[in-house]
Amino acid sequence: MNKSLLFLTLGVLLAGGNAHAAERVDLLVRDATVIDVIDGQRHPHQAIAVRGDRIVAIVADRAAKRYEATQTLDAKGKYAIPGLWDMHVHFGGGEALIEENKNLLPLYVAHGITAVRDAAGDLSPSVFEWRAATASNALLGPTIFTSGPKLEGYKSIWPGDLEIGSVKELNEALDKLQAWKVDFVKITDNTLSTELFLDAVKEAKRRGLKTSAHVPFALTIDEVSAAGLSSIEHIDYAFKAGSPKERELGAAVARGELSSRDAWTQLNASFDEATAKAAYARLAQRGTAVTPTLNGSQVTSYLDQDDHKHDDYLKYIGPGLQATYSWRVERAAKDAAAAIARRHERFEKNAAILPLLQQAGVTLLAGTDAGFLNSYNYPGIGLHQEMALFVRYGLTxxxxxxxxxxxxxxxxxxxxxxxxxAVGKAADLVLLTADPLSDINATRKIDTVVLKGQVHDRADLDAMLADVAKRVAAQQAAAKAKP
Structure with missing residues (x-):
């Protein structure tokens, strides 16, 4: 073969080789069963290719040779799901507890939670910093979406809120929240008037802001939904929409003629499934979501059966945060047998409407209410407990x-x-050793978490937990050493 023909042949071969060169990616997850959470399908033997913090391909594993990866994970026999979201958490307890709250961030990651929605506390400046730092990978933690400080009336019981008493102050508060680039607006009902509550919902909606709230007893669920409320926090507020006497009893509470406890007793007695279904259908039509937060309610409702004082998970919760649990624990300890029975009944009746909401088409958001003040409702494991309760009370x-x-x-x-x-979405995923569509408790069987394209295997996740426990032990020792 002459030199010209040899060079031509080599050129063709090289050109052909380049045309089929493997595509460079940072991570290749091989042979996983991908769970499509939208349609519920299992897709076995899939390869997930990641570049940077995005998924660039999901293909049959036999086509994985198209990609040359810096790192490859063998996911044979494992199930890939999107990173979990806890849609109701809290950071707070005062500036003295900033580090204890910061310790919670790795707990979320270690439990497969790649995003959290902070529903207000008294550490907003720190939360804004953590939001930016986790987004840039300068701090290990989930993606944070936050409301900043909540809107309330004057002299509310909640620390760190923005107190308003007029439409002018409402607008000034919303201006502040928008300047802080909050992800949604949280509104509660401790001292805020019903008029300003509705004004806040409507004005936030006009500004293009999502809202979440505790609903004043004097307002019906229909009223706040029609005003544009985006999400109702805690299932007990949604429960009252199932009573034909909702408006009447709310008005009686507002006039001081009836306690909220007695009002709930009457709401329970008059609860009507047909009324509830119609009300929930209207919520679905308007796009008003519900965050049930069953886990926190279940823990406090049944403190008589499990006081949680010896929970192993307490080794991850700083002494200052544990101290904030006491107000609920001490209040529950004062309850006599009749009050304990009412607690149990109220929780069970509230939880029982979960499938009614789902059947009506209401968007349900899994959130724990974990954080300061909320006794033994733990960041991290709490979301898995919440999901188990969802299934126990009727969801698939x-x-x-x-x-x-x-x-x-x-x-x-x-x-x-x-x-x-899906292709183009964030490379936030969790590899499980069991099928979560068969048993929701499989979400606890975490092999690997990929957060923003960064791989955290089981050893790494265990190291995160050990590091938090070490930090908490040091904080406990320092607290005991104080005179």
Whole structure:
């Protein structure tokens, strides 16, 4: 063969080789069963290619040779789900507890939670810093979406809120929140007037802001939904919409003629499933979501059966945060047998409406209410306990997974980037050793967490937990050493 022909042949071969050169990626997850949380399908033997913090391909594993990866994970026999979202958490307890709150961030990651929605506390400046730092990978933690300080009336019981007493002050408060680039607005009902509550919902909506709230007893669920409320926090507020006497009893409470406890007794006695279904259908039609937060309620409702004082998980919770649990614990300890029975009944009746909300098409958001003040409702493991309760009270594992993934992303308007495993979306995923569509408790069987494209294997996750426990032990020792 002459030299010209040899060079021509080599050139053709090289050109052909380059045309089929493997595509460079940073991470290749091989042979996983990918769970589609939108349609509930299992897709076995899939390869997930990641570049930077985005998924660039999901292909049959036999086509994985198209990619040359810096790091490859063998996911044979494992199930890939999107990173979980806890849609109701709190950071707070005062500036003295900043570090104890910061310790909670790795707990979320170690439990497969890649995003949290902070529903207000008294550490907003720190939370804003953590939001930026986790987004840039300068701090290990989930993606944070936050309301900043909540809106309240004068002299409310909640620390760190923005207190308002007029439309002018409402607008000034919303101006501040928008300047801080909050992800939604939280409104509560301790001392805020019903008029200003509705004004806040309407004005926030006019400004394009999502709202979440505790609903004043004097207002019906229909009224706040019609005003544009985006999410109702805590299922007990949604329960009252099932009573034909909701408006009447709310007015009696507002006039001081009836206690909220006695009002709930009458709401329970008059609860009507047909009324509830119609009310929940209207919530669904308007797009008002509900965050049930069953876990926190279950813990406090049944403190008589489990006081949680010896929970192993307490080794991850700083002494200052544990101290904030006491007000609920001490209040529950004062309850006589009749009051304890009412606690149990109220929780069970509230939880029982969960499938009614789902059947009506209401968007359910899985959130724990974990954080300061909320006794033994733990950041991290609490979301898995919440999901187990969702299934116990009537949801399927798929519906529960949706509540803890895609529903949260859609609610906040970020489902273009988060909430499911698809090309172009964030490389936030969890590899499980069991099938969560068969048993929701499989979400606890975490092999690997990929957060923003960064791989955290089981050894790394265990190291995160050990590091938090070490920090907490040091904080406990320092607290005991104080005179």
């Amino acid at each position: 594992p798929l519906q529960t997974l949706q509540a803890a993934t895609i529903n949260g992303a859609r609610f906040l308007g970020h489902d273009d980037r988060y909430g499911s495993l």
